[in-house]
Every structure is written in structure tokens, then in C-alpha cells.
Amino acid sequence: MASGDSDVDDDYFSDFGDQRGGSDDEDFYTGDSDDECDINKSGGDYMDEDGNDDDDDYGEQAVEETEDGGSEMEKTYVVLTEDGIRARQEEDIAKVSEVLSMPPGFAAVLLRHFKWMAGRLQEEWFLDERRVRDAVGLPADGAVPTLVNRRRLTCAICFDRFSAGGMRSGGCSHFYCVTCWRGYVRAGVGDGARCLSLRCPDPSCTVAVVRELIDEVADDEDRERYAMFALRSYVEESNRFKWCPGPGCSLAVEFVGSGGDQINDVFCSCGHGFCWRCGEEAHRPVSCKTVAMWLAKNVSESETATWLLDHTKHCPVCRRPIEKNFGCMHMTCRAPCFHEFCWLCLEPWVSHRFCEKYRPDGSEAESEINSTEEERRVQAKASLDRYIYHYERWAANLKSLRVALDDMEKLEMSELEKMAGAVRVPATELRFMTEAYEHVGEGRRVLAWAYAYGYYLDPERDATKRQLFEYLQNDANASLERLHGCAEKERKELFGAAAVDFHTYRAYRDKLAGLTKVTRRYFENLVKAFAGDLAEVSSSSETAS
Ligand SMILES: [Zn+2]
Ligand SMILES: [Zn+2]
Ligand SMILES: [Zn+2]
Ligand SMILES: [Zn+2]
Ligand SMILES: [Zn+2]
Ligand SMILES: [Zn+2]
Ligand SMILES: [Zn+2]
Known part of the structure; x- marks a missing residue:
């Protein structure tokens, strides 16, 4: 060769x-x-x-x-705003809620359990409904996500007594006063996205606490934070969506094709391009x-x-420091020099076509190599040069x-x-x-x-x-x-x-x-x-x- x-x-x-x-x-x-x-x-x-x-x-x-x-x-793929995502999520929840005839809050925890894949949820559901219910903490068929006490009861958290209508449960028999619920939800939301799998406060009970109950007992701030976690779960826990990682961008991208193999670079409306697989900046045609x-x-x-x-860097002719304000690599020095050269290799622009070829410094590589230490030094320098280039x-x-x-x-x-x-x-x-x-x-x-x-x-x-x-x-x-x-x-x-x-x-x-x-x-x-x-x-x- x-x-x-x-x-x-x-x-x-x-x-x-x-x-x-x-x-x-x-x-x-x-x-x-x-x-x-x-x-x-x-x-x-x-x-x-x-x-x-x-x-x-x-x-x-x-x-x-x-x-x-x-x-x-x-x-x-399509680019979606937060409102667009919310609409998609509501739509998905409404469909499942209708097909399985259950309140939206239950449909939402079910969907989330199956990474928001309605198809898989329905498959598993009809295969073994009991198992699916147990896994997410859904009470028996016909249960509702929030119940009101019919008679006077003692709250098991604050031990005050409340008359009928003053307490709530998540569909099970464990009633707590609204104030205690509010505190419980606040602590849950403070715990981050885990609030989406909140269960009844009774240690022996696994009933899921869902949106309907949250909306009834939580204050505005916690309600909004809960909704935000729910929205983020929809994007982050499904394979269909990804947030655009662009700086300051709140848009998401939805994959709408079939099969995930052909998708790589996606471009958000904010101008940021990223790789669907690894999330780094768009890098076609190089592999992740x-x-x-x-x-x-x-x-x-x-x-x-x-x-x-x-x-x-300095102008190769007049040695004055140069600043790069333009996007192209073609530099023209200030008056009176006006020397034109390539920003990267500093060669004159006229003969610049082959600047892109990496040429290791031959003189050094071919010089007499006296010791292994010297050889190692030369190799180290060459590999660093290559990297820098x-x-x-x-x-x-x-x-x-x-x-x-x-x-x-x-x-x-x-x-x-x-x-x-x-x-x-x-x-x-x-x-x-x-x-x-x-x-x-x-x-x-x-x-x-x-x-x-x-x-x-x-x-x-x-x-x-x-x-x-x-x-x-x-x-x-x-x-x-x-x-x-x-x-x-x-x-x-x-x-x-x-x-x-x-x-x-x-x-x-x-x-x-x-x-x-x-x-x-x-x-x-x-x-x-x-x-x-x-x-x-x-x-x-x-x-x-
Ligand atoms: Zn209480
Ligand atoms: Zn309970
Ligand atoms: Zn973006
Ligand atoms: Zn990648
Ligand atoms: Zn110059
Ligand atoms: Zn030009
Ligand atoms: Zn060049």
C-alpha cells in the first residue's frame, strides 16, 4: 500500500x-x-x-x-405543545375509561402501569383482570375513586370525630378527614412522581389514591403539581414521546410511525435536533x-x-489576534491586512481545498527514535494531535x-x-x-x-x-x-x-x-x-x- x-x-x-x-x-x-x-x-x-x-x-x-x-x-414524528400532550393523554384515558367502564382516575393508573400502551393494558386486562387490579390497587368492580362517610366517624390520623360528609376514602373503608387527606397528599406530591402511585394511608390497605380524590382534597398548588407529574409520566414513561432536550424548550415529540427502527434524528420546532435513540444532539449519519x-x-x-x-488564534500574516464572528471558516483579516485564510488550518483560503486532510507531522515520526521513552513521547504527541485535529x-x-x-x-x-x-x-x-x-x-x-x-x-x-x-x-x-x-x-x-x-x-x-x-x-x-x-x-x- x-x-x-x-x-x-x-x-x-x-x-x-x-x-x-x-x-x-x-x-x-x-x-x-x-x-x-x-x-x-x-x-x-x-x-x-x-x-x-x-x-x-x-x-x-x-x-x-x-x-x-x-x-x-x-x-x-410530530412536535407537540404541553396542551397538545395533555389533550392526547385525556383522549387515551377517556377511551380506556369507556372500554373498561371505569372512572378516568382508575383508567389513568392502569394506563400508567402499562407504560401508557392501551393495547397491552386491554390484552392483560381481559386475560387476568384480578391480577391487573391487584397490581395497581384498584378496588373491586363497581368501586368509585372517592367515597364520603355516611355516619359519624373518628379519623384514624388526627383522632377527631367528624359527622357525615366530613370525611373521604379512596373507595375502601378507611375514612380520613379532609385536612388529614390534604396533608397526606401534600407529603406524597412532595415526594415527586411517586405521588402517582399513592395508596390508602392505612398500612394494611393497597387501594390506589387517584386523581378524583386528589382533586377533592388537595389545595390548588398540590393539585397542579399532581397534574404536572401525571403529564410528565405520560411523556417520560411511554416509548412514544420524548421531551425536546433543547435549552428552554417545553415541547415534546411524538413518534407516530410503525416500528422504532427507522427513526433517528428528530427536529423540534424550536430548532433543536436530537437523536431519538440516545437523546444527544442530532448526529446522523454517525451511530449512537x-x-x-x-x-x-x-x-x-x-x-x-x-x-x-x-x-x-492569530492572523498568519500580520499576527494580530483574530475573532470569529461568522459561521463559515473563511476568515478575512481586518484592514489593512485583508489576508484571507481558513480558520481551522490557517492556510491561505485560495489553496484551502485540501485543508481537511489530517497529516501527522512526518518529520518527527520518521526521525531517529533513540529510546522507547522517546518513542512513547512521539506516539503520545501524535495521538493528541490527532484528537485535537x-x-x-x-x-x-x-x-x-x-x-x-x-x-x-x-x-x-x-x-x-x-x-x-x-x-x-x-x-x-x-x-x-x-x-x-x-x-x-x-x-x-x-x-x-x-x-x-x-x-x-x-x-x-x-x-x-x-x-x-x-x-x-x-x-x-x-x-x-x-x-x-x-x-x-x-x-x-x-x-x-x-x-x-x-x-x-x-x-x-x-x-x-x-x-x-x-x-x-x-x-x-x-x-x-x-x-x-x-x-x-x-x-x-x-x-x-
Ligand atoms: Zn383527620
Ligand atoms: Zn384503605
Ligand atoms: Zn424544542
Ligand atoms: Zn443517538
Ligand atoms: Zn492579518
Ligand atoms: Zn466567501
Ligand atoms: Zn482549512
């Missing part, structure tokens, strides 16, 4: 290029990357003046492939296992990681994602309207900008996790896999940088001017739409490769050797 490296690379990559629909297109697109900031110059490359892309080879292919690939997955390993690694390396994030890129992409999400929010809040006004078109015409941002977000996310994945590829054992992976990643990355720069900086430049020329706007629109399309395709390829665990590698390397 070592001697013929570059030959294999070339054959292999051109094979792959053909397979994806022509290496000519490939050259065409990478060729104009230098011009990315020149709107007028490159805008026309993507579409005709009239915005029609029929004559454009590349555009047509991209469209065909998208249609064939069917990239839009059927939505298997890799994500867990990577996050654990970051914890164990937290000192290095924190240092890296706080560490100021991947960590920095993972973190930078997630940070860019956040910037993009913020931008998108601003777009939707007011900027779209403003820009539409500036070019005198309806705001709906600017849909292409939101779409561009959607793909920027998606791309940042995929790239970030691709770096975590890349870290676990063994430099030697997985060499072939790495080649394909880095190749796809480079393409996706370069395209994403162009798209992000265009959606972000160029847009701000264009609309920062007092008056926006309509032709300039149109050229910009065509360019951004074109970049969106191309970037999307690159990422589809990257994600597809992951779906097969980069399995294409083995077959391709066989033909290459």
Missing part, C-alpha cells in the same frame, strides 16, 4: 467521480471556487439569466438524482455508539478541549451550526421581510434563502459528526475507508463553505447596501440556489456512504488493486 499510494488514489477517485455522474462536472465546479465571493462573475454559471436551468447539465443531473434518491424521508465514545473522550480530554476553545473541527462545525440557526431565526423574524422590501418582491420569493440555511445547518451537523467518526478510523487498518471518507468529506466541506459564505457574508454585503440592484439580486439568488443544490448532493453522497458503513470501500479497492 505504501509504495503505490498516489496511483491508487488517482484511479480510485476518478472511478468514483464517473460513478457519480461525470468527472467533467466535477472539474467545472471546483474550478470556480476562487471566485466564490464575486457574485456577478460566477452567478451565471449555475443557471441561465431567466433562472431556468434546463440547459445546465449539472443542474439537471442534480434534480434527477434527487428524485431517484427520494431524499425526503416520510415524517414519522460512536457519539457516546466521542463525548466520553471529550470529557476525559476536557482540559485540552477547553484550552482549545478559549485559545485565541478532530475535536477542533467537530466543535467548530457545531458552533457554525449555532450561528446558522441564529441567522435563520433572524431571517424568519424580520430580515426576510426587509430584504423582500429592498428588492420589491414578495417575501415568499426569498424562500431560497431559508432553504440554503436549512442545508447549511444540516451540513454543519453532518460534518461535525463525520469528524467524530473520522477520529475512530484507524490510520492504518482503515486506510482505504479513510480515503473514500476524506474524499467525500473534502467535497462536502468545500461546497458547504461556499454555500455558507454565500448565504451569510455575501447576503449581508448585498443587502447592507442602501439600494439593491435587481440584477445583482437575481444573480445572487441563482448562485445561492445553485450552491444549495450542489451542496445538498455532496452531503447526500456522504450520508449514503455512511449508510453502508462506507462499505463501498472494500469493493472499490478490490477493483483498484
Whole structure:
């Protein structure tokens, strides 16, 4: 492998290029990357003046492939507000209450016992009603969840005597005064979600204390807290729902598809994306296992990681400290320097395309190794470098994602309207900008996790896999940088001017739409490769050797 490296690379990559629909297109697109900031110059490359892309080879292919690939997955989940969840829960309870003809409070404890799966509850119920009743503490058939004393009795907690109507029981023969009940419920609610399985205070009795009784005896505050625990149980104890873990978000996601296998990333209306299986930030196309390993690694390396994030970088030319305010990695130094470089590798932006390849410092690795201690030092440094390389890129992409999400929010809040006004078109015409941002977000996310994945590829054992992976990643990355720069900086430049020329706007629109399309395709390829665990590698390397 070592001697013929570059030959294999070339054959292999051109094979792959053909397979994806022509290496000519490939050259065409990478060729104009230098011009990315020149709107007028490159805008026309993507579409005709009239915005029609029929004559454009590349555009047509991209469209065909998208249609064939069917990239839009059927939505298997819905986002719900707290009220929406409450309505679902009430509905479920009402159904069971009707089918088993029992008060809603009993239906609720039964449902909860079966993790809110009405189907399983009914199965078990008709199989062995007695056993189910005993398990949750339901009194015999026909019982009610709250009873009032008919004659004068002594409360077994406070030992005061109460006349008829002054006491309650949970359907059993153990009556307590309302004040004692209130205290009992208060203590139960103070105990957290366990209040949902509250039983009769009599130590020998297992009758369940349910909502109807709580509502009668508890004060407003405890009643509300009880209802809150009940609602949370509905989401947290069932497999159908999950709270969105996004900061400050109170929405929940309901899985509505059949079979849980096809669901991974879900996106809440708050903008937060998370993995349905592990709850971490959305991490398609990387597996939960890799994500867990990577996050654990970051914890164990937290000192290095924190240092890296706080560490100021300097412009490679004028040495002034630089601050990153934009989402894309393309940095331009302040006046009078104006040096353009890549934030991650600090290489000049013009020659930046291959910045993404991790190159261990060869000089040191090949130097004379005198002792095992020295060897160990070199290895330790190399493995730390490797980690830093991947960590920095993972973190930078997630940070860019956040910037993009913020931008998108601003777009939707007011900027779209403003820009539409500036070019005198309806705001709906600017849909292409939101779409561009959607793909920027998606791309940042995929790239970030691709770096975590890349870290676990063994430099030697997985060499072939790495080649394909880095190749796809480079393409996706370069395209994403162009798209992000265009959606972000160029847009701000264009609309920062007092008056926006309509032709300039149109050229910009065509360019951004074109970049969106191309970037999307690159990422589809990257994600597809992951779906097969980069399995294409083995077959391709066989033909290459
Ligand atoms: Zn009492
Ligand atoms: Zn009792
Ligand atoms: Zn959310
Ligand atoms: Zn996961
Ligand atoms: Zn500078
Ligand atoms: Zn770079
Ligand atoms: Zn740019």
C-alpha cells in the first residue's frame, strides 16, 4: 500500500467521480471556487439569466438524482405543545375509561402501569383482570375513586370525630378527614412522581389514591403539581414521546410511525435536533455508539478541549489576534491586512481545498527514535494531535451550526421581510434563502459528526475507508463553505447596501440556489456512504488493486 499510494488514489477517485455522474462536472465546479465571493462573475454559471436551468447539465443531473434518491424521508414524528400532550393523554384515558367502564382516575393508573400502551393494558386486562387490579390497587368492580362517610366517624390520623360528609376514602373503608387527606397528599406530591402511585394511608390497605380524590382534597398548588407529574409520566414513561432536550424548550415529540427502527434524528420546532435513540444532539449519519465514545473522550480530554476553545488564534500574516464572528471558516483579516485564510488550518483560503486532510507531522515520526521513552513521547504527541485535529473541527462545525440557526431565526423574524422590501418582491420569493440555511445547518451537523467518526478510523487498518471518507468529506466541506459564505457574508454585503440592484439580486439568488443544490448532493453522497458503513470501500479497492 505504501509504495503505490498516489496511483491508487488517482484511479480510485476518478472511478468514483464517473460513478457519480461525470468527472467533467466535477472539474467545472471546483474550478470556480476562487471566485466564490464575486457574485456577478460566477452567478451565471449555475443557471441561465431567466433562472431556468434546463440547459445546465449539472443542474439537471442534480434534480434527477434527487428524485431517484427520494431524499425526503416520510415524517414519522410530530412536535407537540404541553396542551397538545395533555389533550392526547385525556383522549387515551377517556377511551380506556369507556372500554373498561371505569372512572378516568382508575383508567389513568392502569394506563400508567402499562407504560401508557392501551393495547397491552386491554390484552392483560381481559386475560387476568384480578391480577391487573391487584397490581395497581384498584378496588373491586363497581368501586368509585372517592367515597364520603355516611355516619359519624373518628379519623384514624388526627383522632377527631367528624359527622357525615366530613370525611373521604379512596373507595375502601378507611375514612380520613379532609385536612388529614390534604396533608397526606401534600407529603406524597412532595415526594415527586411517586405521588402517582399513592395508596390508602392505612398500612394494611393497597387501594390506589387517584386523581378524583386528589382533586377533592388537595389545595390548588398540590393539585397542579399532581397534574404536572401525571403529564410528565405520560411523556417520560411511554416509548412514544420524548421531551425536546433543547435549552428552554417545553415541547415534546411524538413518534407516530410503525416500528422504532427507522427513526433517528428528530427536529423540534424550536430548532433543536436530537437523536431519538440516545437523546444527544442530532448526529446522523454517525451511530449512537460512536457519539457516546466521542463525548466520553471529550470529557476525559476536557482540559485540552477547553484550552482549545478559549485559545485565541492569530492572523498568519500580520499576527494580530483574530475573532470569529461568522459561521463559515473563511476568515478575512481586518484592514489593512485583508489576508484571507481558513480558520481551522490557517492556510491561505485560495489553496484551502485540501485543508481537511489530517497529516501527522512526518518529520518527527520518521526521525531517529533513540529510546522507547522517546518513542512513547512521539506516539503520545501524535495521538493528541490527532484528537485535537478532530475535536477542533467537530466543535467548530457545531458552533457554525449555532450561528446558522441564529441567522435563520433572524431571517424568519424580520430580515426576510426587509430584504423582500429592498428588492420589491414578495417575501415568499426569498424562500431560497431559508432553504440554503436549512442545508447549511444540516451540513454543519453532518460534518461535525463525520469528524467524530473520522477520529475512530484507524490510520492504518482503515486506510482505504479513510480515503473514500476524506474524499467525500473534502467535497462536502468545500461546497458547504461556499454555500455558507454565500448565504451569510455575501447576503449581508448585498443587502447592507442602501439600494439593491435587481440584477445583482437575481444573480445572487441563482448562485445561492445553485450552491444549495450542489451542496445538498455532496452531503447526500456522504450520508449514503455512511449508510453502508462506507462499505463501498472494500469493493472499490478490490477493483483498484
Ligand atoms: Zn383527620
Ligand atoms: Zn384503605
Ligand atoms: Zn424544542
Ligand atoms: Zn443517538
Ligand atoms: Zn492579518
Ligand atoms: Zn482549512
Ligand atoms: Zn466567501
